[in-house]
Amino acid sequence: MTALLARFPKRALLIGQIGLVFAVAIAIALIPVIDERSFNLQRITFFLLWYAILASSWNMIGGYAGQISFGHAAFLGMGAYVTGILWSQLKWDPLLTLPAAGLVAALYAVLVGAPTLRLRGPYFAIATIGVGEATRLFFVNFDDIFGVTLTKGVTGISLPTYDPVTVHYATVVVFVLVMLTTMWIRAGRFGLGLFAINMDRDAAETAGVPTARLQVFALAASAFFAATAGSLYAARQQFLDPASMFGFDKSIALVLMPVVGGLGTVWGPVFGAVLYSSVQDRISSIVNNPYLPALIYGVLLVVIVMFEPLGIAGLLGRGTKYARALLMPKDGDE
Amino acid sequence: MTAGQPVLVARAVTKRFGGLIAVNAVDLEVREGEIFGLIGPNGAGKTTLFRLLSGVYGPSIGSILLRGNEIAGRPAHAVNALGIATTHQIVRPFAEMTVEKNVLVGVLYGRGRLRGRAADAEVDRMLELTELAPHRATLGRSLTLARRKRLEVARALATKPDVLLLDEVAAGLNPTESARMVELIRRIRASGVTIVMVEHVMKAIMSLSDRIMVMDLGRKIALGTPAEIAEDPAVIKAYLGERAVAS
Numbered sequence: 001m002t003a004l005l006a007r008f009p010k011r012a013l014l015i016g017q018i019g020l021v022f023a024v025a026i027a028i029a030l031i032p033v034i035d036e037r038s039f040n041l042q043r044i045t046f047f048l049l050w051y052a053i054l055a056s057s058w059n060m061i062g063g064y065a066g067q068i069s070f071g072h073a074a075f076l077g078m079g080a081y082v083t084g085i086l087w088s089q090l091k092w093d094p095l096l097t098l099p100a101a102g103l104v105a106a107l108y109a110v111l112v113g114a115p116t117l118r119l120r121g122p123y124f125a126i127a128t129i130g131v132g133e134a135t136r137l138f139f140v141n142f143d144d145i146f147g148v149t150l151t152k153g154v155t156g157i158s159l160p161t162y163d164p165v166t167v168h169y170a171t172v173v174v175f176v177l178v179m180l181t182t183m184w185i186r187a188g189r190f191g192l193g194l195f196a197i198n199m200d201r202d203a204a205e206t207a208g209v210p211t212a213r214l215q216v217f218a219l220a221a222s223a224f225f226a227a228t229a230g231s232l233y234a235a236r237q238q239f240l241d242p243a244s245m246f247g248f249d250k251s252i253a254l255v256l257m258p259v260v261g262g263l264g265t266v267w268g269p270v271f272g273a274v275l276y277s278s279v280q281d282r283i284s285s286i287v288n289n290p291y292l293p294a295l296i297y298g299v300l301l302v303v304i305v306m307f308e309p310l311g312i313a314g315l316l317g318r319g320t321k322y323a324r325a326l327l328m329p330k331d332g333d334e
Numbered sequence: 335m336t337a338g339q340p341v342l343v344a345r346a347v348t349k350r351f352g353g354l355i356a357v358n359a360v361d362l363e364v365r366e367g368e369i370f371g372l373i374g375p376n377g378a379g380k381t382t383l384f385r386l387l388s389g390v391y392g393p394s395i396g397s398i399l400l401r402g403n404e405i406a407g408r409p410a411h412a413v414n415a416l417g418i419a420t421t422h423q424i425v426r427p428f429a430e431m432t433v434e435k436n437v438l439v440g441v442l443y444g445r446g447r448l449r450g451r452a453a454d455a456e457v458d459r460m461l462e463l464t465e466l467a468p469h470r471a472t473l474g475r476s477l478t479l480a481r482r483k484r485l486e487v488a489r490a491l492a493t494k495p496d497v498l499l500l501d502e503v504a505a506g507l508n509p510t511e512s513a514r515m516v517e518l519i520r521r522i523r524a525s526g527v528t529i530v531m532v533e534h535v536m537k538a539i540m541s542l543s544d545r546i547m548v549m550d551l552g553r554k555i556a557l558g559t560p561a562e563i564a565e566d567p568a569v570i571k572a573y574l575g576e577r578a579v580a581s
Contacts, residue, residue: 208443
């Protein structure tokens with residue numbers, strides 16, 4: 001790696017980044033070990049990591065390459081359904097289906113990304129809304145189209161039981177993988193190319209960056225991890241339906257978390273996920289109004305974006321030089 | 335300057351935008367190691383021709399060969415990989431990247447296939463050459479126009495082209511900055527890179543070019559040394575009008 005690319009001029013900061021990921025991972029992994037009856041805490045931390053995985057995966061294409069996807073629930077849902085079908089029909093172990101689910105979604109991303117990522121300005125974002133909805137409708141009507149009984153339409157499918165603690169550990173592992181991947185992208189040649197595309201696609205192209213290929217790769221990597229999150233959900237909840245997996249509200253949540261947390265930063269999506277899942281969880285447990293969390297989150301979004309375009313990562317990074325380098329290593333801040 | 339082998343050859347290249355023919359059956363032959371100037375009044379089709387040569391546009395008709403390789407119809411990054419790099423008339427730095435990272439994009443995605451420390455060393459070399467080393471940590475958006483123009487050159491040159499297209503790199507610069515740019519272009523040619531340049535600053539292009547091609551309304555109207563071009567009636571007519579020739 002070139003010294004210029006390393007966004008952490010001091011090796012200590014790079015080690016700090018990786019250390020932070022493992023510290024979080026180990027702390028959460030220990031929860032079922034320390035108290036095996038901590039079901040509520042396990043559920044909360046599962047969803048926290050789950051949202052962090054999703055937000056970080058979205059950030060790879062949305063934050064780094066600047067191509068905003070409003071249809072990411074398509075990849076999430078596809079992963080969940082691939083796992084659901086392989087598990088219930090072919091009796092695969094659900095955790096072993098993760099790579100398969102990821103690959104199917106990545107292939108799908110290549111298929112839809114190759115034509116749509118050529119679009120400029122807001123048109124990719126608009127196209128993804130169409131992709132998201134079309135994918136949802138495809139899974140809702142899957143059985144009718146093929147004359148089979150697999151997805152059971154809007155009613156959804158019930159899955160066999162599975163040990164939630166095993167899923168808990170698997171989620172920690174996927175979280176570590178997604179964080180290491182996002183850091184690797186951020187610090188390397190691939191990420192530099194994506195940032196160049198984000199800032200000026202034509203200039204990047206004439207400087208030799210194969211912009212179409214890079215964007216498709218980024219979308220495929222993003223879809224891969226979003227799909228594994230879907231698989232983890234299937235294994236943990238043991239029930240899938242199109243509304244909760246492919247819902248437009250899920251796609252929106254995936255956009256909001258990285259934006260609030262800090263677009264194009266390594267830790268921003270994680271902060272966004274923490275805020276999002278805790279607002280969801282806290283508020284719903286106090287007031288029984290399904291719209292209140294969205295309202296509160298919306299207000300937070302406006303306030304944060306008004307004062308700090310780099311979101312929570314930007315706010316927290318204001319403190320010290322080290323916090324800044326650790327949380328939002330952007331050019332000009334080093 | 336001794337004329338080398340033809341390196342970049344265009345044959346009957348035409349570009350239509352709807353009913354408008356921006357470039358009309360233009361032939362071009364650029365020789366190894368020369369500085370080839372391209373001039374013409376506004377709307378003559380110079381920038382469109384540049385975009386055809388750099389792969390930003392594909393020609394409607396015609397063929398463009400770089401050392402015998404057809405580039406027409408290839409995407410710009412593939413044309414860059416074959417050996418043609420371009421600057422942009424309206425400067426386009428990566429605004430939120432430092433100067434050194436702007437150049438690093440060209441180095442890492444260019445033909446040199448440099449990685450690691452070799453890539454860093456190449457960035458340093460480019461920054462020294464273009465006198466941007468003191469501004470290496472400045473963001474693209476904070477640079478002055480003169481430095482942005484030099485950054486355009488540095489980033490394009492960092493991809494290790496055989497042919498460098500310079501689109502009005504002296505335009506808008508004051509005389510001192512313009513003279514520095516002329517010096518820079520001389521140094522680049524001396525390093526063995528063939529240069530094709532569009533320029534409105536006559537002093538710059540007349541003193542630099544080995545040969546100049548003049549375009550008007552999409553067509554090639556003259557080709558020759560700077561001295562020949564300055565005397566050419568068709569050129570004087572295109573720039574100054576009919577009566578200027580008559581008198």
